[in-house]
Amino acid sequence: MSFSKVHRYEGIVEIFTWVIIILVIFFVRFLPQRLIDNDHVYYLIGAIISFILLYYLIIYKYFNRPYRIYLKTIADIVLIGVLIHVLKDYGQYFFALYFLPIAAAALELEFINALIIATIASVFVAFEVFLGSQELLPPTSQLYQGAWQIGLILLMTIFCRALALQIRQERSEKEEAQTRQKALEEEAARQKEFLSLTSHQLYTPLSIIRGFVSMLHEEKLGKLSPKQKDAADEIYISTKRMVALVSELLSISRIQSGTFELKLAPTDIFELIKKTVDEFNQGRPKENVQLFYNRVARIEPIQIDADKIRNVLYNLIDNAFKYTPKGKISISCEQKNDTTTVKVIDEGVGIKDEDIEKLFQPFFRGKNILELDNKGTGLGLYVARLIIEKHGGKIWGESNSQAGRKGSTFAFSIPNNFNSPGGK
Amino acid sequence: MKVLIIDDEKGIIKMYSEYFKMAGMQTLEASDGTTGIKLAKEQKPDVILLDIIMPRYNGLDVLKDIKADEEIKNIPVFLLTNLPQESSGGKAKELGAAGYLVKAENEPKMVLDVIRGAAANK
Numbered sequence: 001m002s003f004s005k006v007h008r009y010e011g012i013v014e015i016f017t018w019v020i021i022i023l024v025i026f027f028v029r030f031l032p033q034r035l036i037d038n039d040h041v042y043y044l045i046g047a048i049i050s051f052i053l054l055y056y057l058i059i060y061k062y063f064n065r066p067y068r069i070y071l072k073t074i075a076d077i078v079l080i081g082v083l084i085h086v087l088k089d090y091g092q093y094f095f096a097l098y099f100l101p102i103a104a105a106a107l108e109l110e111f112i113n114a115l116i117i118a119t120i121a122s123v124f125v126a127f128e129v130f131l132g133s134q135e136l137l138p139p140t141s142q143l144y145q146g147a148w149q150i151g152l153i154l155l156m157t158i159f160c161r162a163l164a165l166q167i168r169q170e171r172s173e174k175e176e177a178q179t180r181q182k183a184l185e186e187e188a189a190r191q192k193e194f195l196s197l198t199s200h201q202l203y204t205p206l207s208i209i210r211g212f213v214s215m216l217h218e219e220k221l222g223k224l225s226p227k228q229k230d231a232a233d234e235i236y237i238s239t240k241r242m243v244a245l246v247s248e249l250l251s252i253s254r255i256q257s258g259t260f261e262l263k264l265a266p267t268d269i270f271e272l273i274k275k276t277v278d279e280f281n282q283g284r285p286k287e288n289v290q291l292f293y294n295r296v297a298r299i300e301p302i303q304i305d306a307d308k309i310r311n312v313l314y315n316l317i318d319n320a321f322k323y324t325p326k327g328k329i330s331i332s333c334e335q336k337n338d339t340t341t342v343k344v345i346d347e348g349v350g351i352k353d354e355d356i357e358k359l360f361q362p363f364f365r366g367k368n369i370l371e372l373d374n375k376g377t378g379l380g381l382y383v384a385r386l387i388i389e390k391h392g393g394k395i396w397g398e399s400n401s402q403a404g405r406k407g408s409t410f411a412f413s414i415p416n417n418f419n420s421p422g423g424k
Numbered sequence: 425m426k427v428l429i430i431d432d433e434k435g436i437i438k439m440y441s442e443y444f445k446m447a448g449m450q451t452l453e454a455s456d457g458t459t460g461i462k463l464a465k466e467q468k469p470d471v472i473l474l475d476i477i478m479p480r481y482n483g484l485d486v487l488k489d490i491k492a493d494e495e496i497k498n499i500p501v502f503l504l505t506n507l508p509q510e511s512s513g514g515k516a517k518e519l520g521a522a523g524y525l526v527k528a529e530n531e532p533k534m535v536l537d538v539i540r541g542a543a544a545n546k
Contacts, residue, residue, distance in 0.1 A: 196511040200477055203506035204433060207527035211439040214531045220446050243528045250508065261510065307509075 014072065015056055018079055019049055025086050069108050073117050076101035081124040088132065095125060095149045099156050106160030107167070118157040122150040191257040199250045206246065210239045248379040251311075252362070255386040262308065262390055264418065266301040269309070269340055273331050276313045288326040291317065296333055302340050302416040308387045309414075312395075315380035316344040316410045323408060324348030339393075341413040348407045350399050359397050360385040384412070392418045425543055428452040428469040430460035430486065431504070432478040436527065440473065440504075443532035457486035464496045471522075471539045476505040476512055484515055491520045500542045504535065 026045055052075075059071045080097045087094050098121040106114040129138050129146035138146075215221050216232040224232060254260040270293075277293050313331075320329045327347030334341055351359065362382045381397075388395040393414030400407045427444055431437050432455050441451045452467055454460035456478060464472060472490070476483035483503060491497050500522035505512070513524045522542055525535055 192511070196507050199508050200506040203526070203528035204436070207506060208433070208435040208439055210528060211436075211443065211532050214533065215439075215443060215446075218533070220443065247529065254510070 015052060018052055021079065021083060022048055022052075025083060066109060066113075069105065070113055070117075073101045073105045073109075074120065077117060077120050077124065080121075081128075084124070085128060085131075088128065092145060092149075095153075098125075098153055102153060102157055103160045106157050107164045111161050114157055114161060118153050121153050125149045125153065188257065192254075195250060195253055195257070199246070202246050203243070206239065206243055209235075210243060213239050245379065248383050251383050252379065252386065255383075255390065260390065262305040264303050264305055267304050267306045267309070268299065268301050269304065269342065270296055270299040270333055272306055272310055273313060273333055273342065276310055276317065277331060280314075280317055289321060289324050289329060290327075291321075291329045291331075293331040294333075299333060299335060299340075300416065302335075302414070303418050304391060304414065305387075309391070312384040312387050312412065313342070313344075315384045316412075319381060319410060320344050320346040320348065323351070327407065335416065338416045339413050340416055341411060343409050343411040345400065345409045346407040347400075347405070350401060350406065351397060351408045353399065356397055356399070360395060381410075388412045388414060391415075425471075425540075426450045426452065426467060426469040427539060428454065428460060428464055428467070428472045429504075430454045430457060430472065430478075430483070431475040432456060433475070436475070440532055440535065444536065447536055457481035457483070457489075460486060461489060461493070461496070464490065464499060465493075468496070469499060470543045472499055472501045473504040473535070473539070474501055476503055476507050476516075484512065484519060487516065487519045487521060502535075502539060502542070 022045065055075060056072075059068050063071060077098065080101065084094045084097065102114070102118055102121060105117045109117075125146055129142050133139065133142060137143075212221075213232060213236045216224065216228075217236040219229070251260070273293050277291055281291055317329065317331070324346040325348065329344065329346045332343045332345070360381050362379055381395075385395050391414045393412055395410075395412040397408060397410045400409055425448075427449050429437050429440055429451060434455070437453050437455070441453060444451050452463050452469055454463050458481060460472070460474070463469075474483045474486060478486075483505065487501055487503070490499070490501055497520075501520070502523045502525055503512070503516045503521050504525050504527055506527050509524055509526065516524050523538060525538065530538075
């Protein structure tokens with residue numbers, strides 16, 4: 001039951017409880033001893049119950065929560081006092097009933113109000129001690145009994161108060177954490193919107209330039225002179241690089257700002273490799289370089305974001321092409337211990353040991369590649385690293401020289417059943 | 425083959441229109457969703473290319489209204505936008521788009537191949 005429901009029914013529950021207690025007092029204690037005339041008992045019960053109903057009606061209608069609890073607790077103390085007085089022959093431990101309203105008051109009210117309520121209860125205890133005695137000064141044993149009862153009541157008040165402070169602190173910490181979380185989520189949503197609009201604004205003029213330049217490049221708008229064709233080709237290549245750069249910068253921003261979400265689904269990674277290699281071979285054949293994949297017997301589907309992993313494969317193959325002016329580029333895939341490893345092995349110029357660590361940093365080029373090609377964005381491997389890390393995996397590069405071969409190997413491994421907290 | 429391009433950016437319309445005409449297609453042009461829907465009903469194009477960010481009547485709402493209209497709901501609609509796939513791709517699919525193409529990443533030739541494929545499968 002939720003707290004709001006508890007609050008809604010608390011008045012009814014309390015009245016009901018007290019009516020039962022009053023009936024028990026009268027029927028168990030007074031009636032068998034014929035202390036009160038039977039006819040008058042019913043009038044008395046009716047009068048007391050009406051008084052309680054009226055009292056609760058007034059405090060629920062005219063008082064707000066803290067005052068209401070204060071007044072209700074005082075009523076509770078009075079009723080408990082009466083109950084204890086009635087039951088005094090059955091034992092001295094009924095005074096523990098005072099703990100209930102005192103605990104409630106200490107948890108809900110300010111310390112001073114809880115202390116007032118504890119004092120009222122203590123006065124009732126003292127009253128009971130003196131009322132039970134025939135002498136002016138009760139016997140020492142009874143005084144001791146009253147003293148430890150009052151002591152326990154005060155201890156209970158302090159204990160509950162400390163507990164209340166603890167609960168309040170935890171609650172405020174929790175609320176603070178929730179507020180912080182909400183603020184973070186709002187900020188992430190703002191970032192996402194900002195990045196979407198930024199990409200839109202940057203892409204719109206670029207797509208018009210790219211479209212028209214591709215027409216010039218394909219000579220769809222008329223035959224160009226050799227010089228015009230050269231110029232159109234240069235603009236075409238540069239525009240494509242610009243689009244790739246913007247796309248990668250936006251990917252990095254999305255990953256770093258936490259607005260990047262993986263759409264995980266069981267995927268046949270071998271099919272993905274095959275498709276990417278085929279696209280590559282169709283799109284950009286390079287006469288001196290052969291790109292192929294190694295067939296594998298059986299590959300289990302793995303939990304990945306296929307679009308993003310395709311992007312990684314694309315970047316690794318693109319990178320291998322840059323390092324390989326001539327030779328073969330092969331892609332292999334294997335599954336072992338719930339992990340899938342994909343390797344892109346080239347026969348290119350290789351990488352120097354001191355460059356390996358830096359390869360996956362933004363805008364880093366190995367010394368060897370500086371002398372070969374500078375047409376990349378310098379961000380591809382960095383984006384690949386971020387995507388693989390998002391999949392809970394790792395990515396690395398190594399020289400093939402240790403295996404006594406030419407070139408280098410770029411590889412990544414990812415868990416087969418990754419379940420990202422940010423994934424969908 | 426008839427293609428309707430709905431985009432508020434004149435340069436985009438001009439560029440695609442030029443390219444598609446050279447490929448032997450007939451193009452219809454609309455700079456907002458209301459004109460686009462009207463043209464679609466009158467001319468019954470084979471394919472619709474629809475931008476998302478447009479003033480007052482955005483592409484996703486236009487798509488929703490196209491799909492709710494008995495007369496034109498079977499025409500394949502491709503969202504051709506510069507908003508990243510992550511931002512609106514899911515919503516577009518949910519609303520029944522035939523595809524989602526990011527303009528800057530797809531040259532007119534690629535867009536042409538996609539819509540030809542869609543028209544052939546219709």
